[in-house]
Amino acid sequence: MLKQTTVITDQTTNLHSKIELNYQSIMLELAQYLIRKPSITPSDQGCCDLIGERLESIGFKLEFLNKNRVSNLWAKRGGGHPVVVFAGHTDVVPPGQNAKWDTPAFIPVIKDGFLYGRGASDMKGSLAAMVVAVEQFVTLYPQHQGAIGFMLTSDEEGIALEGTKHIVDTLLARNEAIDCAIVGEPTTELKLGDSIRIGRRGSVNCKITLHGKQGHVGYPEQLINPIHKSSRLIHKLASKRWDMPSRFFPSTSCQLVKVHSESGAMNVTPADLELCFNFRYSPKNSFSKIKAYVEKKIIKYGLKADIEWDHEAEPYLTKRGFLRKSLQKTIQKECGLKPKLTTGGGISDGRFIKQIAKQVIEIGPSNKTIHQANERVSIAELDQLRHLYFKLLEDLLLK
Known part of the structure; x- marks a missing residue:
């Protein structure tokens, strides 16, 4: 009797392994299909349509909230709470004019256990993992609690004003609520699950045009060189300690990202100098404080300047709650890791989603390898991500 039970267990295990391998194959096929689409921002190239068809076939209701050239998809299955949303983008950055790709950027290649192609890790691989994880979950648990949603756009790598922001604004206008959102941005440092983003820093762009007086370099008494005049301001902004780091946020930083002037000749000083700064700031700081400080220093140093401000994002933090606890528990169980909680990296569409979702x-x-030539993702890692998404859904929607 014991021997027979063991045989049955082995058969069940083998069947489970075959099912997992099948889902891995399905996920890999979808990822390759998406990579073949040259969806350079804000073009979608039919990615949302394809994903929408797959979701609709398993009971999702679709809304295409397109705006101008941007493709946006809001899809939802089920009702009640919790509402668990997967979010991501179908657009990618260009391959790069002088980038040295070993194979064409939009022809997916499998080599040495990696999937190569633009968007493999940022973030068409994640999209494939999300979609197939949900397909697997719905097949096994068609009567799950709550609701599952997808929020997809082709405007994340670009201006990002007509994509996720537009979807969120639409949902807010009709009082829809989201309990938790999982964004598939590439967060792994060495091993899947070692790092997760629980927030992001704020971002401010500042363009300062300093005005001087053009003149002949041989007559310095007759000119005002804005390049020379800029040195104190640049040093002050770059070296200032804006605030102290906190548990999850580093100190606010300032980076000079562009310097431009033009005089037309080597013996002529320029009339104007353009300086572009970016500030990444923590919740201890604010856009208004940064703006006031920069403008105060310009006045103090006697500079004539025009200033343009672009407040890209406010900082946000997802405090410990059911999503954070569930994901940490799932990672520890499935990956054997205790994830590092970070707010690093650039900015993401999480800054919009946090306006409607309780936790992001x-x-x-x-x-x-994101945004690089020969962008790639480990196939084993991608399949583990699919499994992680699936297990997270089990923990969130089967209680």
């Missing part, structure tokens, strides 16, 4: 967390594959 980003978890995705390796970020080592």
Whole structure:
């Protein structure tokens, strides 16, 4: 009797392994299909349509909230709470004019256990993992609690004003609520699950045009060189300690990202100098404080200047709650890791989603090759991500 029971267990295990391998194959096929689409922002190239068809076939209701050239998809299945939403983008950055790709950027290649192609890790691989994880979950649990949603856009790598922001504004206008959102941005440093984003820093762009007086370099008494005049301001902004780091946020930082002047000749000083700064700031700081400080220093140093401000994002933090606890528990169980909680990296569409979702967390594959030539993702890691998403859904929607 014991021997027969063991045989049955082995058969069940083998069947489970075959099912997992099948879902891995389905996920890999979908990821390759998406990579073949040259969806350079804000173009979608039919990615949302394809994903929408797959979701509709398993009971999702679709809304295409397109705006101008941007494709946006809001899809939802089920009702009640919790509402668990997967969010991501179908657009990618260009391959790069002088980038040295070993194979064409939009022809997916499998080599040495990696999937190569633009968007493999940022973030078409994550999209494939999300979709197939949900397909697997719905097949096994068609009567699950709560609701599952998808929020997809082709405007994340670009201006990002007609994509996720537009979807969120639409949902807010009709009082829809989201309990938790999982964004598939690449967060892994060395091993899947070692790092998750629980927030992001704020971002401010500042363009300062300093005005001087053009003149002949041989007559310095007759000119005002705005390049020379800029040195104190640049040093002050770059070296200032804006605030102290906190548990999850580093100190606010300032980076000079562009310097431009033009005089037309080597013996002529320019009339104007353009300086572009970016500030990444923590919740201890604010846009208004940064703006006031920069403008105060310009006046103090006697500079004539025009200033343009672009407040890209406010900082946000997902405090410990059911999503954070569930994801940490799932990662520890499935990956054998205690994830590092971070707010690093650039900015993401999480800054819009947090306006409607109670909790927003980003978890995705390796970020080592994003926006680079020969972008790639480990197939094993991608499949583990699919399994992680699936297990997270079990923990959130089967209680």
